[in-house]
Amino acid sequence: MAEGSTTTATVTSSPGGSSRSGARRRPALSPSRASDFKQCPLLYRFRAVDRLPEVATKAQVRGTLVHSVLERLFALPQGQRAPERAKEMLEPTWRELLAECPEWMELFESGDGDAEAAMRDWLGGAAKLVDGYFGLEDPDRLEPEACELHVETELDSGVLLRGYIDRLDVAPTGEIRVVDYKTGAAPRQIGEAKAMFQMKFYAVVLWRLRGVVxxxxxxxxxxxKQALAYTPDEAELVRFERTLEAIWQAILRAGKTGDFRPNPGKLCGWCSHQAVCPSFGGTPPEYPGWPEPDPGEESLLDRAD
Structure with a gap:
């Protein structure tokens, strides 16, 4: 799709949850935190209320790196968006990310091996993902309206939705395409449903902002090197909007009482909080009360995959 209309204005914030003017932002619902609550209310509490630290994985950090490189790729003029140019960006982009999050280097320092060698092997894996992207489309034929677009809207019910879209393509005719890069394996039943939940979230926000499905x-x-495309309709987005409103109301009810219950399932093996989860014999920290957190702020890792 070619470049279309001007990007709708959105609220852009600092990582600390405050706007550039310094005012604290209202609590909002993001696709990642909504998905957390659907998966396990206690996971939502650990992430949005307790703000328990989580150790990043190499796969998560690699996804962040590849997303950053693709964003920079589209900042280049058409005709310069070649695979080799993209791969040349990997190491300098990684060094910049590492300057922001120096603790990520610890991922390569465990064990007896050479950390630099391990990091270079890891960068080779990121290069393969970049090649995978070029196997799916030619970026020289595209002119996105925006990459890493921060979007925010308030529903009629008062629920504030907030998130980041990897890429927004707008055709001269006004048709909108929402693109999201996934750096994990091809979708399976759970992963595909979670990913499509995220995409419908963005579809609702854009529909409410622009009046276009x-x-x-x-x-x-x-x-x-697989792509999954889906065409939503307005009736479906109306139903999904009600789902988001119901999730937010459930979050508020749990926040008042502290009753965030665990929901053990297949994804528990990837959870960083088993040590404090009752389903694994742990004890959660004392509930600090509902602090009006801003669960709409997504981390770099949230936005990567």
Whole structure:
């Protein structure tokens, strides 16, 4: 899709949850935190209320790196967006990310091996994901309206929705395509449902901001060079909007009482908080009360995959 209308204005914030003017932002619902609550209310509490630290994985950090490189790729003029140019960006982009999050270097320092050698092998894996992207489309034929677009809207019910879109394509005719890069494996039943939940979230936000139902929601799985495209309709987005409102009301009810219950399932093996989860014999920290957190702020890792 070619470049279209001007990007709708959105509220852009600092990582600390405050706007550039210094005012604290209202609590909001993001696709990651909404997905957390659907998966396990206690996981939501640990992340949005307790703000318990989580150790990043190499796969998560690699996803962050690849997303950053693709964003920079589209900042180049058409005709310069070649695979080799993108891969040349990997190391300098990684060094910049590492300057912001120096603790990520610890991922390569465990064990007896050479940390620099381990990091270079890891960068090679990121290069393969970049190649996977070029196997799916030619960026020289595209002119996105925006990359890493921060969007925010308030529903009629008062629920504030907030998130980041990897890429927004707008055709001269006004048709909208939402693109999201996935750096994990091709979708399976759980992963696909979670990813599509995220995409419908963005579709609702854009529909409410622009009055146009996105023509296509496109997931690009770079590791397997597979793409999944979906066309929503207005009736479906109305139903999904009600789902988001119900999730937010459930979050508020749990916040008042502290009753965030665990929901053990297949994804528990990837959870960083088993040590304090009752389902694994742990004891959660004392509930600090509902502090009106801002669960709409997504971390770099949230936005990567």
């Amino acid at each position: 996105p023509r296509q929601l496109k997931l690009m799985y770079l590791s397997d």
